[in-house]
Amino acid sequence: MKLDLSILVFGCFSFFTKYLDQKSITNAYVSGMKEEIGLLGNELNYLTAIFWASYCTAMIPTCYFITQYPANIVLPSLELGWGLATFGLAWAQNVNTLYAMRFFVGLFECASFAGTIYIIGSWYKPSETARRVALFYISSLLGTMFAGYLQAAAYTNLNGVNGLSGWRYCNEFDNWRMEDWHPGIRWLFIIDTIITLGIALFGFTFFPDIPARRKPLLLSHAEHTLARKRLVGYTAPPGLKLSRSIFKHVLRRWHFYAFVLLWTLMDLNGQIGGQPFSLYLKAYSPSVYSVVQVNTLPTIGTACSIVGALLAGIAADRIGNFWMPAMATTLLLMVGTIMLVVWNIGETGRLVAFILEGFVGPISPMAMSWATVTMASDAEERAVVTASMNSIGQAITAGVQVVMYPATGAPRWVSSFKANLGLNIVQIIGIMAIVYLGRRETDTKVTETDMEAAIVTGGDGVQDHVQKVL
Structure with missing residues (x-):
């Protein structure tokens, strides 16, 4: 309980705000930012690519910092930097400022996922992961x-509050005039920043370093000793030197x-239920x-991901394998992709297809847990591979997304849907x-x-035992 409170409260709230921010960019775009800032062509895709470029480039170097310096200092410090960069987004007046701020947001976000996964893998047994x-x-x-509902609520209730100019919305989309527009909101990014300050403070106070380095605040000395003894024979002591x-x-x-490939396939197959769904709407x-429906309908697919991920995580710990839950969710994902390839299935059918794409969600915890448990006895390899999975997979997806799902291609990307169907099949093979x-x-x-045991046993039966083992 104490470990869960120390690790998961900070980790979950930190990760929550990261994706609140990522979705906020798309929600702001479809709710008026495109018109106010004057975004042209595929500049939304470029904003996404710049974020992932800085995020992925800095990801693997974080292996060094997390293993060499106290994680309870490194991660909360990056959280503070992330909050400041996000606050800058609230005041962007042009696309160049958005590019700069997204670069710094990605830079400070780089360790949020891999760093927390590394700490989880350092404190828990394989059956608890x-x-x-x-x-x-x-x-x-x-x-x-939450970003979708927050955007919808802000659109309804916060337009022009305290005189903040922000994303603007047209009352009449047909034959609109400049005077028809009214002040909108930049509150999404301000709210992200406020939440982040509290998370960072919690992290500095309670988030633990690796077990071998220092005792967490919430654990007594006896409990810290117990926590370390529990890991003997399961997890390598993570006192690393890369x-x-x-x-x-x-x-x-x-x-x-194998794991980098699986993660990359998951990222590529997870594209459809994200930004393309919003652009379709x-x-x-x-x-x-x-506008409210454009922001809230994609949350149904997200809800599918949440339920699927929870069920998959519980099932994996109980049945002792990760491939069955991963395979089941991949098959559901494939059904949605086939429906989008067919396309002429009615408006309701297409909505169902996009929502089914949300079932890519469980693959992420399955792949990361699978990798963590497989490499539990080699802390150095675990740190490098789990960071590489996220950084390489996201980097490839960020570059490919501009080509596969450009904003100008909405609402239908024929070749890309077919490509994702092929990638679904490759994911099953992986x-x-x-x-x-x-x-x-x-x-x-x-x-x-067995061979080592036979040699240690010695005696006249050694050769017979070794031969039997072989």
């Missing part, structure tokens, strides 16, 4: 979901390639969907490949352990 990673992950989905040899070691093993606004490689590795370790 999946549901906690799932709970941590759904905080991002809640941020995405060097070139570590990266050579990582790149020689299958873990890096925006394309039919206000004739079919109101899941099965990890199952095979993991079982082969386990069998190899068991064989090596």
Whole structure:
């Protein structure tokens, strides 16, 4: 309980605000920012790409800082920097300022995910990991979901409060005139900043460092000793020193390639239920969907992700594997993609298809928990691979999204939907490949352990025992 309060309260609220901010950009765009700032063509895609470029570039170097310096100082400090950069978004008057602020937001956000996952993997047993990673992950989905309702509420209640000029909304979208526009809101980013200050303060006070370095505030000395003893035989002591040899070691093993590939496929397949869904709704606004509906309908898909991630995390811990929940959610995702490829299924059918894309959510905690447990005995590899999964996967997706789902392509991206269907199939193959490689590795370790036992036993029966093992 104390570990959960120390780690998950800070981690979940921190991740919540990160995705509240990410979704806020899209919500602001479809609610009036495009017209006020004067965004042209695919500049929304470029804003997203700049964010992910700084985020992903800084991700792997955070391995060094998290392993060399106190995590309870590094992560809350980055949280403060993130809050200041987000506050700058509230006052942007042109697209160049938005580009600069999104760069710094991505830079300060780089350790939020990988850093918290690393700390979770440092304090919990393998059988305790999946549901906690799932709970941590759904905080991002809640941020995405809450952003839609917050934008809708702000649109209704905060326009022009205290004289703040902000995103503007047209009362009449047909034949509109400049005088028809009224002040909107920049409150989304201000609210993000206010929440962040409290989260950072909590982190400085309660968030723990790795077990081997210092005792968390909420744990007594006896409890700290117990927490460390629980991990013996499960998790390698994470007193790490990263060097070139570590990266050579990582790149020689299958873990890096398999888990980075799975995470990248998940990111690519998760695109449809995000920004493209909002752009689809925006394309039919206000004739079919109101501004409030444009902001709130995508939250239904997010709710599917939340429920799916929680159920998948609980199931994975109970049944002792990650591939079954991952496979089940991938199949649901594929159904939605097939419906979008067909397209002529009516407006309700297309909404259902976009909502089904939300089931990509459970893949994230399954993949990260799977990687964490698989590499539990090698803390250095775990730190590098989990950071690489997120950074490489997001970097590839950020670049591809501009091509696959440009804002100018809304509401239908024919070739991209077909490409995602192919990627769904590759994702299934990737899941099965990890199952095979993991079982082969386990069998190899068991064989090596039996041989060592035979040699230690000695006596006349050594040769017979070794031969039997072989």
